[in-house]
Amino acid sequence: MKKNLMLMLVLSVWTMLYSCSESDKESSEVSLTVSPSKVEFGAQGGSRELAVVTTAEAWTASSDAEWCKIEQAGEKLKLTVEGHNEVELRTTKVTVKAERAVDQIVEVRQSAAVAANLELLCEGKYSGELEFAAKQKETKTVTIETNQADVKIDTAETASWCHITLAEDNTSLSVTLDLNSEPARETVFTVIAGTESNKAEASVKVKQADGSVKIELSTQEIQLNSLGYRDIITVTAELDGGKLKAVSDADWCKVEVADDRIIISAPVNFGGADRNAVVSVSTEAMANPVEVQVLQTREELKMGSILNYKGKEVGIVIQHKNNQVDVWALEEKAGLVWSTETKVIDNYMASAQSMLDKVKQQGNWKEKYPVFAYCDEMDEKTGMEGWYIPEANVSRSKPNCLNVILLNNLNEINKALTNLGQEAFTYDNNKAYAKYWTCHESSSNPAGNAYVWRYQSNYGTISVDECAKNNTKSNIPAFPDIMTRCVWSYKYQ
Numbered sequence: 001m002k003k004n005l006m007l008m009l010v011l012s013v014w015t016m017l018y019s020c021s022e023s024d025k026e027s028s029e030v031s032l033t034v035s036p037s038k039v040e041f042g043a044q045g046g047s048r049e050l051a052v053v054t055t056a057e058a059w060t061a062s063s064d065a066e067w068c069k070i071e072q073a074g075e076k077l078k079l080t081v082e083g084h085n086e087v088e089l090r091t092t093k094v095t096v097k098a099e100r101a102v103d104q105i106v107e108v109r110q111s112a113a114v115a116a117n118l119e120l121l122c123e124g125k126y127s128g129e130l131e132f133a134a135k136q137k138e139t140k141t142v143t144i145e146t147n148q149a150d151v152k153i154d155t156a157e158t159a160s161w162c163h164i165t166l167a168e169d170n171t172s173l174s175v176t177l178d179l180n181s182e183p184a185r186e187t188v189f190t191v192i193a194g195t196e197s198n199k200a201e202a203s204v205k206v207k208q209a210d211g212s213v214k215i216e217l218s219t220q221e222i223q224l225n226s227l228g229y230r231d232i233i234t235v236t237a238e239l240d241g242g243k244l245k246a247v248s249d250a251d252w253c254k255v256e257v258a259d260d261r262i263i264i265s266a267p268v269n270f271g272g273a274d275r276n277a278v279v280s281v282s283t284e285a286m287a288n289p290v291e292v293q294v295l296q297t298r299e300e301l302k303m304g305s306i307l308n309y310k311g312k313e314v315g316i317v318i319q320h321k322n323n324q325v326d327v328w329a330l331e332e333k334a335g336l337v338w339s340t341e342t343k344v345i346d347n348y349m350a351s352a353q354s355m356l357d358k359v360k361q362q363g364n365w366k367e368k369y370p371v372f373a374y375c376d377e378m379d380e381k382t383g384m385e386g387w388y389i390p391e392a393n394v395s396r397s398k399p400n401c402l403n404v405i406l407l408n409n410l411n412e413i414n415k416a417l418t419n420l421g422q423e424a425f426t427y428d429n430n431k432a433y434a435k436y437w438t439c440h441e442s443s444s445n446p447a448g449n450a451y452v453w454r455y456q457s458n459y460g461t462i463s464v465d466e467c468a469k470n471n472t473k474s475n476i477p478a479f480p481d482i483m484t485r486c487v488w489s490y491k492y493q
Helices: 002-028 352-360 370-382 402-408 410-419
Strands: 032-035 038-041 046-054 059-063 068-073 076-081 090-098 104-110 118-122 129-132 139-146 151-154 162-166 172-177 185-195 198-208 215-217 221-224 231-237 244-248 254-258 261-265 275-283 290-296 306-309 312-321 324-329 435-441 449-456 461-468 482-484 487-491
Touching: 032 090, 032 104, 038 046, 046 059, 059 068, 068 090, 076 090, 076 104, 118 185, 118 198, 129 139, 139 185, 151 162, 162 185, 172 198, 215 275, 215 290, 221 231, 221 261, 231 275, 244 254, 244 261, 261 275, 261 290, 312 402, 312 410, 312 487, 352 370, 352 435, 370 482, 402 410, 435 461
Parallel strands: 038 104, 129 198, 221 290, 435 482
Antiparallel strands: 032 046, 046 076, 059 090, 068 076, 090 104, 118 139, 139 172, 151 185, 162 172, 185 198, 215 231, 231 261, 244 275, 254 261, 275 290, 306 312, 312 324, 324 487, 435 449, 449 461
C-alpha cells in the first residue's frame, strides 16, 4: 500500500513539472515587435505608420496622451500627433500588447514650438498709434506680422465708438471710428497672436481729434448805450450742421441770430438805472453755452450830450425829438472834394439819404465821391450804420437842417465841443469861418457846384454858399480847408 502511494505521488509531481514546461514553451513561442520604437514629430504635428510584427492572433495599442491618437490597420499602427504651440518638448508612450507576448513600448516625442512673436504696422509705421480726424469717415489698416496662425483681438478695454475688423487670413485688421462731436478722445485694443501657453501681445492706441462744437465770439462783454442801439457779435464756430442759438435771460435784452452774427439790442433806457443781462450762445450739440455779459447804461440824451457806443465817445447829440436822436460826429476831415467829376446826381432839394443812395449807384463811387465815401468809412470806424452828409437849408425850406440846428443851439454845441477839447464856433477863433460840405448840389449849377455852410458869428447866422465840387479850399484865409463832418440819426420805438 505504501508503495502505491509513493508511486502516485511521484507521478503527480512529474505531471505538474511537465505541464509547466509546456506552458513556458508555448509563451516563448509568441513574438511581438514594433518598429520604430522611437518617433519624433515637429511642433506642427503629423502622422506616422509603425510596423507591428507578431505571432499572436491579435494585438492592441494604447496611448498615454490625448494629443497622440492611434489607429490599428492590419499590421500597421498609425500615430497621429496634433500640432501644438507650447514652448516645451512633450513626450508620451504608446504601448503595444499581444497575448503571451512581451509588451512593446514606443516613445513619442514632439518638439517645442517656436516662441510667439508679433509686430503691428500701423498705417505703414511701427508706432502703435492710429490718429483719426473728428468729422471725417476714415478706415485705417494695421498689418499683423507674426509667426502664429492663431490671431484674435481683445476689445475688453475698447470704447464702443471704435470698430475693428480682423481679416480672414489674420494678416491685417481695419479700424473705423464713429464721428466725434465731443472733446478729443482715446481708446485702445490689443492684438493677441498664439495660444495661452505661447503668445505675444501688442496694443494699439487709437486717438480721435476734438470734435466738440467750438464757439468763439468777437467779444463776451458788450455795453449798450441808453438808446439800446444794437451791437453785433461775430461768431466763429464749427457747427457741423447744428443750429446757432442765442438766448437772453432778460426780457429787455433783445437777441437776433443771423448767420454768423448775433445782434443784441434793447429799448431805450433814458434816466433809469444801469441794467445787466446774460446772453447764452450755443448749438444743439453743445453741453455748455458761451455767455455774453450785457450792460445797458442809463444816460439821458439831450442837446449837447455825448453819445457813447461800445464805451467810446462818437458824437454830440444835436437833436432829440419825436423818438429820433441826431448825432454830429466828433471826427471831421479836411481837404476832401465833393466829387471828381461834373455830373448831376439828384434834385438839390433831395434828402440826405436819397443823395447817398444815388451816389452809391455810380460806378467806382468811393473814388469819385470822397465826401460820401468818408461817411461810409465812419460806418466801419464806429460800427454804427447810417452816417451821412447833412442837408443844406436852401431858401429856408429845411428848418431841421444841421446849419439851422447849430445856429439855434450853438451854446450847447459849443459847450460840448469845449468839454471835448475841440474848437467852439466863436468870433474869436478861426473856426468861425470854417466851411462844411452839405449833401446838396447847387440849384443854379448842380453839375459843377455843391453847397457848403459856415457860421458867421458877426452876423449871428450860418450861411449857405456854393462851391465847386472838385474844390478843397475855402476862400477864408484864416480857415483854408473845406471840412467834412457826418451826422448819424437813430429812430427808436
